[in-house]
Amino acid sequence: MTPLKERLVQLEVLRYNPDTDTEAHFQRYEVMCQEEWVVLDALNKIKADIDPTLNYRWSCHMAVCGSCGMMINGEPKLSCHAFLRSYEGVIRVEPLAHFPIERDLVTAPDDFMEKLKRVKPYVIPKEEKPISEGEYKQTPAQLMKFRQYSMCINCMLCYAACPQYGLTPSFIGPAALTLAHRYNLDSRDGGRKERMEVVATKEGVWECTFVGACSEVCPAHVDPASALQQLKIVGSIDWIVEHLIPGGKS
Amino acid sequence: MSRKPLVRECPPTTWYFRQPRYLRYMSREITSIFVGAYCVLLVVGLQRLAAGPAAWEGFLLALRSPASIVFQFLCLIAAVYHAATWFNATQKAMPLQIGEDFVPGNVISGAHYAVWILLSLVVMFFAGVF
Numbered sequence: 001m002t003p004l005k006e007r008l009v010q011l012e013v014l015r016y017n018p019d020t021d022t023e024a025h026f027q028r029y030e031v032m033c034q035e036e037w038v039v040l041d042a043l044n045k046i047k048a049d050i051d052p053t054l055n056y057r058w059s060c061h062m063a064v065c066g067s068c069g070m071m072i073n074g075e076p077k078l079s080c081h082a083f084l085r086s087y088e089g090v091i092r093v094e095p096l097a098h099f100p101i102e103r104d105l106v107t108a109p110d111d112f113m114e115k116l117k118r119v120k121p122y123v124i125p126k127e128e129k130p131i132s133e134g135e136y137k138q139t140p141a142q143l144m145k146f147r148q149y150s151m152c153i154n155c156m157l158c159y160a161a162c163p164q165y166g167l168t169p170s171f172i173g174p175a176a177l178t179l180a181h182r183y184n185l186d187s188r189d190g191g192r193k194e195r196m197e198v199v200a201t202k203e204g205v206w207e208c209t210f211v212g213a214c215s216e217v218c219p220a221h222v223d224p225a226s227a228l229q230q231l232k233i234v235g236s237i238d239w240i241v242e243h244l245i246p247g248g249k250s
Numbered sequence: 251m252s253r254k255p256l257v258r259e260c261p262p263t264t265w266y267f268r269q270p271r272y273l274r275y276m277s278r279e280i281t282s283i284f285v286g287a288y289c290v291l292l293v294v295g296l297q298r299l300a301a302g303p304a305a306w307e308g309f310l311l312a313l314r315s316p317a318s319i320v321f322q323f324l325c326l327i328a329a330v331y332h333a334a335t336w337f338n339a340t341q342k343a344m345p346l347q348i349g350e351d352f353v354p355g356n357v358i359s360g361a362h363y364a365v366w367i368l369l370s371l372v373v374m375f376f377a378g379v380f
Binding site: 016018019021023024074075097098100101102108140141144145163166167209210211212213215216223225226229230232233 | 271350
């Protein structure tokens, strides 16, 4: 069997220790890596062999859990999905942009979690029925209507890519709004009105200026930008029906 | 354990230099200035037309000046770029589902281009180009 190729990789990692630091600073590491490794593997090697104090989050190592999001050379990426062979020279690794840094590469997701809760990302049944009446059925076409938007892994890369969220932190943001759209589109759901009260507001979809960066960085190909533009159309139609059509109700 | 999260502000005036995609976005936004400026030019033209034949002739003469031609050329480039990026975006905003499948995005954008060309030909017809 051919031995795996190795190469010396240089990583510049942003460090921040809340107990001792007032500012973050870069620390450079040199680590021998196998050619097919990803950035997360290099970080694991550093933690195991060079510096056990380095902090970062990860879990599945297969782009499913959404825990290991980081800025890699300024681009929001899942570090388990960022192959070392794609980079030349020193690789700069920083915590996700636009989120407070808890320690080293670990960010505080509290703001995202709070926003996610506000959009009620769950099915609110149109009418409750007893279990004896069976399941809420859905056709494949009804499923396809929202399926793409249900693939979000809550990795928050879209928030790190969105300059609007960076500039206006009150913006509910791409992933949460996309999930609102996903449940609005669900044939079993009756919670659209409740969600639109949060979504069709200044800090909801109208803070989005369609930069489109969210969709470009999304590792699950959810395309949040499309969901937000569709929500703008829905919100506009609701407004027209409510304000300009006599007797209209949104 | 107490928390002391470090907040790194997004630079309010230089953020768009961070990524080429942000520069692309800003370049699209800037085209709006040219589109708006050309609308002002059209309004001025209407005002000159209402002011009488002499004023209208003067306006037409001013349009033929080299500076005006450069300005109109820039407006044309900006308007075409703006329109093209807008039409490319329509496939995201207006998905069309038939049965279980969605109509391919380039068909939706392509339909917009087709209507754009058709309407342009109609306008050119009424303007006496043909």
